[in-house]
Amino acid sequence: DAEITQSPRHKITETGRQVTLACHQTWNHNNMFWYRQDLGHGLRLIHYSYGVQDTNKGEVSDGYSVSRSNTEDLPLTLESAASSQTSVYFCASSESRNSPLHFGNGTRLTVT
């Protein structure tokens, strides 16, 4: 069955370190998204991509970057981790712009 896999599931890092969260999908979807979820804020869009070599900033993109070198993967990089980036991160993909999102299981990131 097609799926979307995030790794690691849990990560603890120190302030100032670079961190990369992996996202791999086997749906063959062109559209991929990164969201963060925090209490009181719900799910907020970080970055998204509509295809290889395409990346776009979302609502809360400061301090994050993504790259899309193939259809299956959209890694999320925190250039210099900050405590404010402690959150649960969800990767998602969709078949088209009006299609439902398929979510990964999430990565819980703690920045100390």
Next chain:
Amino acid sequence: QKEVEQNSGPLSVPEGAIASLNCTYSDRGSQSFFWYRQYSGKSPELIMFIYSNGDKEDGRFTAQLNKASQYVSLLIRDSQPSDSATYLCAVNNQAGTALIFGKGTTLSVSS
């Protein structure tokens, strides 16, 4: 900033009752509307989507859309304790860039 608003709850209903969850959105050009369920510590899972004005039924779930009022709702009939979760409303904006999520409504179904 386009917004999606939901009452955070908690919404408490007895087992077997109808639960009504509501959502309003600000982008008049929105075309696609989704309801997700999220259990604590888990990822969101799709319950229903609706694109046209009116009602759409799927089992115990009914989604209702009123674009003129910019309002979408989810009815859960014969509520079960297993329905206890947070329900997220999501709306695709007119540009179709991505889904904007509400903060979610927590539903508690008591047996």
